[in-house]
Amino acid sequence: MEFTRRETLAVGGAAALVAMLPKGAYAATTEEWIAEFTGGADMADAGIDLTAPEIAENGNTVPIEVSAEGASEILVLATGNPTPGVATFKFGPLAASQYASTRIRLAGTQDVVAIAKLADGSFAKASKTVKVTIGGCGG
Amino acid sequence: MAASALYGASGFGNWARLAAQQSLTQDQLLQFDTFGNVSLIHVTDIHAQLKPIYFREPEVNIGVGPNKGEVPHVTGADFRRLYGIDDGSPSHYALTYNDFSSLAKGYGKVGGMDRVATVINAIRADRPDAILLDGGDTWHGSMTCHKTAGQDMVNVMNALKPDAMTFHWEFTLGSERVQEIVEGLPFAALGQNIFDAEWDEPAELFKPYQFFERGGVKVAVIGQAFPYMPIANPRWMFPEYSFGIRDEHMQEMVDEVRGMGAELVVCLSHNGFDVDKKMAGIVTGIDVILSGHTHDALPEPVLVGETIIVASGSNGKFVSRVDLDVRDGRMMGFRHKLIPIFSDVITPDAEVAKLIDEQRAPYKAELEEVIGQTDELLYRRGNFNGSWDDLICDALMSEREADIAMSPGVRWGPSLIPGDPITREDIWNVTSMSYGEAYRSEMTGEFIKVILEDVADNIFNPDPYYQQGGDMVRIGGMGYRIDITKPQGERISEMTLLKTGEPIDPSKTYVVAGWASVNEGTEGPQIWDVVESHIRKLGTVTLEPNTSVEVVGA
Numbered sequence: 001m002e003f004t005r006r007e008t009l010a011v012g013g014a015a016a017l018v019a020m021l022p023k024g025a026y027a028a029t030t031e032e033w034i035a036e037f038t039g040g041a042d043m044a045d046a047g048i049d050l051t052a053p054e055i056a057e058n059g060n061t062v063p064i065e066v067s068a069e070g071a072s073e074i075l076v077l078a079t080g081n082p083t084p085g086v087a088t089f090k091f092g093p094l095a096a097s098q099y100a101s102t103r104i105r106l107a108g109t110q111d112v113v114a115i116a117k118l119a120d121g122s123f124a125k126a127s128k129t130v131k132v133t134i135g136g137c138g139g
Numbered sequence: 140m141a142a143s144a145l146y147g148a149s150g151f152g153n154w155a156r157l158a159a160q161q162s163l164t165q166d167q168l169l170q171f172d173t174f175g176n177v178s179l180i181h182v183t184d185i186h187a188q189l190k191p192i193y194f195r196e197p198e199v200n201i202g203v204g205p206n207k208g209e210v211p212h213v214t215g216a217d218f219r220r221l222y223g224i225d226d227g228s229p230s231h232y233a234l235t236y237n238d239f240s241s242l243a244k245g246y247g248k249v250g251g252m253d254r255v256a257t258v259i260n261a262i263r264a265d266r267p268d269a270i271l272l273d274g275g276d277t278w279h280g281s282m283t284c285h286k287t288a289g290q291d292m293v294n295v296m297n298a299l300k301p302d303a304m305t306f307h308w309e310f311t312l313g314s315e316r317v318q319e320i321v322e323g324l325p326f327a328a329l330g331q332n333i334f335d336a337e338w339d340e341p342a343e344l345f346k347p348y349q350f351f352e353r354g355g356v357k358v359a360v361i362g363q364a365f366p367y368m369p370i371a372n373p374r375w376m377f378p379e380y381s382f383g384i385r386d387e388h389m390q391e392m393v394d395e396v397r398g399m400g401a402e403l404v405v406c407l408s409h410n411g412f413d414v415d416k417k418m419a420g421i422v423t424g425i426d427v428i429l430s431g432h433t434h435d436a437l438p439e440p441v442l443v444g445e446t447i448i449v450a451s452g453s454n455g456k457f458v459s460r461v462d463l464d465v466r467d468g469r470m471m472g473f474r475h476k477l478i479p480i481f482s483d484v485i486t487p488d489a490e491v492a493k494l495i496d497e498q499r500a501p502y503k504a505e506l507e508e509v510i511g512q513t514d515e516l517l518y519r520r521g522n523f524n525g526s527w528d529d530l531i532c533d534a535l536m537s538e539r540e541a542d543i544a545m546s547p548g549v550r551w552g553p554s555l556i557p558g559d560p561i562t563r564e565d566i567w568n569v570t571s572m573s574y575g576e577a578y579r580s581e582m583t584g585e586f587i588k589v590i591l592e593d594v595a596d597n598i599f600n601p602d603p604y605y606q607q608g609g610d611m612v613r614i615g616g617m618g619y620r621i622d623i624t625k626p627q628g629e630r631i632s633e634m635t636l637l638k639t640g641e642p643i644d645p646s647k648t649y650v651v652a653g654w655a656s657v658n659e660g661t662e663g664p665q666i667w668d669v670v671e672s673h674i675r676k677l678g679t680v681t682l683e684p685n686t687s688v689e690v691v692g693a
Contacts, residue, residue, distance in 0.1 A: 053383045054604040057369040063339050063381075101339070109627070131605055133370060134593050 030079045030113070037075045037088075037115055038123045047124030048074070048116040059106045059132035067099040068116030068124060074100065080110025108132050163229050163246075163484050169261045174474035175464030176354035177403060178266040180259055183274025183431035184453035184551070186308075187284035187292050188568070189495045191248035191482035192553035194454045196436065197520040198236045201623060201693045204601025206413050211435035211450060222438050233456070233479035234436055240516045240556045246481060250455030252295050253487035253495055254480045258458045259299055260488060266462070268353045271301045272360065274431030274451070275409045278320070279308035280551050282567035283502050288316050291498035293324075298494055303327040303349050307365035307372075307409045307432060311573045314377040318344060329362020329407060331392045336381040347392045356403055356465045359396035361425075363389065363408040365432055367607045371597075373574050375659040384414065384604060386421050393424040402468040405429065411608035412450055419443035426470040427461060433608045434520070434550045438477050447473060454553055456480055506564040511674040513561055514681050518554040519569060522598065522610050523621075523688045527552055527569050530680060531666070532615025534673030535652040539579045539663075542636060543587065543617045545653035548594065548610035561674055563667075570654075570667040577654045577663040585645035588631055591619065596627035611688075617643065618687035625692070637687060 048068040056062045066074045066089065076086040089100040104112070109131045116124045202212025213221055215235050224230040232242040233249065262269050277296060278289030289312050296304075303326055310317055321328045321344055331347035334340060341347060348361040366384045368377070393404055406425050408415050411433040419428055420443050428448045436452030440461075451459040457477050464472040499506060519525035528546045535544035552569035555561065582590075590612065597607040611621075620633040634643035643649070654666040674680060 051387060054602075055367055055370055055383075055607070057336075057374065057381055057383070129605075131596075131600075133597065134590065 030077055030084045033075070033077055033084055034113075034115060037073075037117070041123050043115060043123040043125035045125065047118055047122075048114055048126045050112065050114040050126035050128050052112050052128045052130050054129075055131045055133060056106060059108070061103045062106050062130060063101065063103050064112060065099070065101040066114045066116075066126075067097070068118060069098060070119035071098040071116040072119065073117040074098070075115045076102075076104070077113045077115075078104055078106055078110060079113055081105070081107045106130055106132050163481060165257075165485050168478055168481065168484060169258065171262075171265070171460060171462070171476055172474070173265045174462035175472065177356050177358060177463045177465055178262060178269035179405060179427065179429065179459075179461040179463070180262055180269050180271045181274065181429040181449060181451045181459040181461065182255060182271075182455070183409075183429070183451050184276040184434050185252070185273075185292070185455045186276055186280030186453065186551040187278065188250055188280065188454045188553060189252045189283070189291065189295060189498065191251035191254070192454060192568070193239075193243050193248055193556055194250070194456050195239045195516070195518040195520060195554040196234060196236050197522070199522045199690075199693075201522055201599070201690075202413070203599050203623060204603070206416070206603065210437055210441060211412050211433065224438075229479065229481065230438065233481075234438065239518070239554070243554075243556045247483035249482055250480050251482045251487060252299070252455055253489075253492035254482050254485040255455055255458055256299055256488035256491040257485050258478055258480065262460055270303075270351055270353060270358065270360070270405075271299065272405070272407045272429055273301045273304040274407055274429060275304060275306045275364065276308045276431065276453075276551070277304070278312060280568065280571060282506055282564055282571055283499055285567065285571040285573070286502060287498070288312055289320060293320055294498060295491065295494055297325060298491055301326050302351060303329050303360050303362065303407060305329050305362040305364050305407050305409050305431075306333075306345075307368060308572075310368055310377045310380070311372050313573070314379050317377070321345070327360070327362075329360065330364035331361050331389055332366060332382050332385040333364050334381040334383075334385075336379055339381065342380060348396055350396070350399070350401070354465075357400050358403045358405060359399075359401035360405045360407055361389065361392050361396065363406055363410055365409040365608075366414070371607050371609065371657075373657040373659065376573065384410065384418065386418050389418065390422045390424075393422060397424055403427070403463060403465045403470055408432075411603075411606065412448070413603035413606060414608070415448050416441065416443055417603045419446040419448060427463070427473075429459070429461075436477060440473070440475050445470075447475075449475065451477065453551065506562065508563045509560045510563055510566065510671050511561045511677055512679045513555050513559055514557050514679055516554065516556055517561075517680070519552040520550060520610075523690065524613050524685050526682055526685075527554075528613035529615065529682050529685050530674075531570070531654075531670055532613060533682075534670045535577060535654070536615050538669045538673050539577060539652035540650070541579060541616070541652035542638070542649045543651045544615035545590070545651060546613040546615070547655040548598075548612050549655075550608075550610060561680065563671065566667050566670050566674070570670060572655060574656065574661065575654055575666045576656070576661045577652060577666045577669045578656055578661050579650065579652045579663060581648045582651045583645065584634065584643040584647055584649065587617070587643065587649065587651065588634060588645070591621075591631045591634075592627050595621060595623070595630045599623040599630065600627070614687070618689075620689040620691065622691040623693060633689070
C-alpha cells in the first residue's frame with residue numbers, strides 16, 4: 001500500500017491520523033475486524049459515503065474515498081483479501097472534514113467495506129463491490 | 140412475410156434496387172417538422188467507415204437483470220412488432236437482421252460520411268444552429284484510419300463541423316497521439332470521467348462540459364467517455380488516464396451547470412445503453428442522454444424519469460435528429476427521428492465526397508485489392524458468434540496451427556453479402572487496431588474457463604455498471620454451454636475440444652491462438668495478414684453453421 005504525494009497531503013490537511021493496520025494483530029476475518037471495531041453494535045446504512053470504482057482499472061492500486069460527517073474513526077476493509085484490514089482513519093476534534101482517500105490492493109473481485117464511528121458513538125457502514133477482471137474485449 | 144417472398148422471388152439485383160430507390164426518397168428520409176427551439180444531431184461509433192457499407196444488426200442480444208426483454212435487447216420480428224415496422228420495409232432492413240442478404244441486395248449499402256454530411260446540412264438548413272455531437276469511436280476501424288493514425292477521420296469530421304465529441308477507441312492511438320489531435324481540434328473534447336491517473340483529478344486536456352447558446356437557450360453538453368477503457372483496451376497505451384463511470388462526479392457537473400444557468404443538460408455518452416439507463420435513474424437533472432458504445436439503434440428514445448435516452452447505431456448507418464422545446468429553463472417536449480443513411484437514396488455531399496477520396500487516394504490500390512470471394516453472409520454482431528469471427532478463428536487455427544482460437548467480442552465491423560468480393564479493405568474493416576498482433580500461446584483448460592467466465596460476466600452481470608458493453612469472446616475449435624443466469628464462475632460448462640469431441644481437461648495444456656491482447660509486448664503477425672493469407676488459400680469462403688455454443692437462461 002502506498003500514498004501518492006497529494007493524497008498524503010490531503011489526508012494531512014484533514015487532520016487525520018492513518019493507522020496502517022498490523023497484519024492479523026487482533027482479528028483475522030472480516031467479521032472479527034468488525035466486531036473488534038464496533039464491539040458488536042448495530043450499524044446504520046446512512047451517515048457514511050464510500051466511493052470506489054465498479055471495476056478496478058488495476059487491482060494492485062484501487063483508489064477509494066471515504067467520508068462520514070463528524071466521525072472520529074473510519075475503518076476500511078477489503079473483505080476478500082487474505083488479510084481484510086486496510087486502514088483506520090482517525091479524525092481529531094479539530095478536523096475540518098472527515099474525509100480520506102487512499103489506494104488499496106485487491107486480490108480479486110470483492111466487497112470493500114467502510115465503517116465509521118460517528119460523533120454520537122453510533123456506527124455506520126457502507127459497502128461496494130469492486131470487480132477485478134482480466135479484461136480485454138470491449139466493443 | 141410478403142417481403143421475403145417478394146425479394147426471394149425477384150432475383151434481386153438491379154430490379155429490387157430500382158424498387159427501393161423508387162419507393163424511398165431523400166425527402167422522405169429527411170422529412171421532419173421542425174419543432175421547439177433547439178436541435179441536436181447525434182452520430183456515434185462510426186469506426187472510421189467513410190464509405191457506404193452493409194451492417195447487419197444482431198440476431199442475439201440478450202438482456203439480463205432489469206433489462207431482460209427490454210430494448211435494446213429485442214431483435215428481429217419482435218423488434219419490428221414492438222415498433223410497428225412492416226416486414227420487408229426499409230426500417231426492417233435498417234434495424235433488424237432477418238432476410239439480410241436479400242434485403243441488402245434490394246436496398247443497397249448504408250452509411251458513407253458524404254451522405255451523413257448531406258443529412259447534417261439538410262438539418263442545418265432547417266435549424267442553422269443545430270448542435271452536432273459525436274459520441275466517439277470515430278478515429279478507429281479502417282485501414283486508412285490505422286495508417287494515418289486517425290488523421291483521415293479527423294480531416295473528414297472537421298469538415299462536418301461538430302460542436303463536441305467524447306471518446307473510446309481513440310485512446311488506442313496512444314495518449315501522445317490523442318493529445319496531439321485533441322489540442323488541434325476545432326471543437327470541444329469532453330469527458331467528465333476522464334481523470335489524471337496519478338492525481339485522480341479531472342484531466343486538464345478534456346473538459347467535463349461545454350456551454351452553447353442556441354435558440355435563446357443555454358445548453359450544457361457534458362461528455363462521458365467509455366468508462367472501462369483501461370480494462371477493455373490496453374492500459375499501457377494511455378497510462379496517464381483513468382476513467383470509470385463516476386456518477387457522483389456526473390451529478391456534481393450537472394449541478395454545476397444548472398447552477399451556471401443551463402436550461403438544457405445533454406449528456407454525450409459512451410457508456411453503453413444499459414449503463415446509461417442505470418445512470419439516468421441515479422443522476423438527476425440530465426434532459427437528454429445521447430447514448431453510444433453498444434451500437435444499438437432505436438427508432439424512439441427510451442424515457443427514464445424525465446431523461447430521454449437516444450441510441451443512434453454505428454458505422455455511419457444512422458444519424459439521430461432530436462428537436463427540443465425548452466422554455467422557462469425546462470425541457471417541455473421533444474421530437475426525434477433516427478434517420479437511416481441509405482446510400483443509394485441520399486445524394487453524397489460533393490465536397491465531403493472529394494475529401495474522403497483524397498484521404499483514400501494514397502492507399503487506393505491496397506484497399507481495393509481483391510483477396511477472395513464470399514458465398515456466405517459475413518457479419519459480426521451478436522452476443523456469441525458471427526460468421527466473420529468464425530472465419531477469423533478458422534484463419535487463426537489454420538495459419539497459427541492452434542487447437543483453439545479466440546477472437547474479441549467487439550461490436551464493430553461491417554458485413555458482406557453472399558457473392559461479394561472480399562477486398563483487403565473489408566478484412567481491415569473487421570480487424571484493424573493498434574494492438575492486432577496474433578499471439579500463439581499455451582493455456583490450461585482451467586485458464587480457458589477463467590477467461591470465458593470473466594468475459595461472460597462483463598456481458599451478463601445483472602448490474603449494468605459491471606458490464607463493459609462488448610459481446611462474448613468468440614471461440615474457434617471449442618464448444619461450450621453457457622447459463623447466463625448463473626454467477627461468475629458457474630456460467631460455463633461442457634467445454635469440448637471440437638476436433639476430438641473430448642471434454643476440455645482443466646489440467647491439460649492447449650495451444651491457443653488469438654488477437655487483440657491487452658498485454659504489453661504481445662508478439663505475432665498482424666491479424667489482418669493472418670486473415671488475408673487464409674482467405675487467399677480458400678479463394679471462396681464457405682462456412683459451416685456454427686452450433687458450438689449452447690445458450691441457457693436467455
